[in-house]
Amino acid sequence: MLPATAVALAVLAALLAWPVPALLARAGWPGRDPLVALVCWQAIGLAGGLSIIGALLSHGLAPWAHSLPEAAGAVLAGAPADDPVRGDHWITLTLAAVLASELVGVLLLSWVRTARTRRRHRELLELVVQPAQVPDxxxxxxxxxxxxxxxxxxxxxxxxxxxxxxxxxxxxxAVVAHERAHLREHHHLYLLPFVAWAAALPVLPAAARAHAAVRTLVEMRADDVALRTLDGPTPRRTLAQAIVVAAGGAGGGVPSGALSVTGGAVGARVRRLLDPPSPLPAWARTVALASAGLLLLVPTALLLLPAL
Structure with a gap:
């Protein structure tokens, strides 16, 4: 069972490493519902990691048992293998350990570095800023x-x-509402896994594509949340004008690790504000969210169900 599981997981990992991210990045619907699209991107990243590491483990542990949980339990208990352990089994086990350590390690390192950078910038800014007329x-x-x-x-x-x-x-x-949306919804946490993915796998085109797409979606989501709190007859035009003015400053003075109103694809965001797309229908949202859940369920089921 494990060799077949390894092949299935490898195929899924290959799909999630290139064609699926490419299709999602080129799709037109994410701009109609950025939050649902962000959920889909998170599912792709997590399912992709589970698939590639699971494929390597499934092949490497095949001599010990017919399911991954049983094989892992046998190895941890020091039980002998049922079948001969070849060199390719040791190689895939080593690759699984290295890849898992790299992905988790880079994620933790990115979080620590980003948190340290933000803390340093915050401490420096607090020395030179003064209270503004805008609350908080x-x-x-x-x-x-x-x-x-x-x-x-x-x-x-x-x-x-x-x-x-x-x-x-x-x-x-409008600008303040946009930035408050970033803080209230913790958008930096959506970005962190993809910063780590791009750092861990710089040769993978999908990593850079995913990071750029998620960054734009985060800004679109902040635009949408901000619009709910704005008064006036033309809140969309008001926010678009503010973004254009801020973009004219070329983002000067924005520290690394900060979320700025000029983040993401400014042109696409302005066009979206001035000519808003129709909202994603309820059935389409359901399909997208179900697909995201299925992406997480499939590798988990491939790894665990044979043991049941």
């Missing part, structure tokens, strides 16, 4: 129109003096 925001004396937030245990929302000077009250409120 800080004002930075900087001529470029800049707005960003630094997430974490002590989140910081920063507006530059250039941004305050160039925007009217409605546009400034």
């Amino acid at each position: 925001a800080r004002l930075l004396d900087h001529p470029a129109p800049v707005a960003f937030c630094i997430p974490g245990a002590r989140p910081l929302l920063v507006l530059s003096s250039g941004m305050v000077a160039e925007l009217d009250d409605a546009q400034l409120a």
Whole structure:
């Protein structure tokens, strides 16, 4: 059973490493519901990791038993293998251990580095910013129109003096609502796995594609959340104008690890605000979420069901 499981998991891993991310990145529907698309991207990343590591383990542990849980239990108990253990079994077991360690290690390292960078930027900014007229925001004396937030245990929302000077009250409120959406929904956690994926597998085109797509979707989601809180007759145009003004500053002064209103594909976001797509139908949302759940269920079932 394990050789067949290994082949099935390897095929699934190959699909999730290139064609599936490519199709999702080129699809038109994610912009209609960024949150559902973000769930799908998270499922692709997690299922892909489970599949490739599971395929290697399934092949490497095949001599010990006919299911992965039984084989793993036999190895941990020091039981002898039922069949001869060849060199390819040891190689795949080594690759599984190395890949799992790299993926988990890079994820933890990325989290630690990002948290340290954000803490350092927050400490430096707190020395130079002053309270802004906007509640819970800080004002930075900087001529470029800049707005960003630094997430974490002590989140910081920063507006530059250039941004305050160039925007009217409605546009400034739109920018602040966008940044507050990032903080409230913890969008930095959506990005972290894909930052680690791109760092761990830089030769894989899907890694960079996934990171770019998730970054844009996070910004689109923040736009949508911000629009719910904005007043005025044309909140979409107001937010789009604010994004264009901020993009004119070329993102100057935005520290690494921060989430900025000019993050993601600015042009696509502005077009989406000015010409909003129709919402994703309920049936389509259900299909997309069910597909994401199925992506996680399939490798889990391939690994565990033979033992039942």
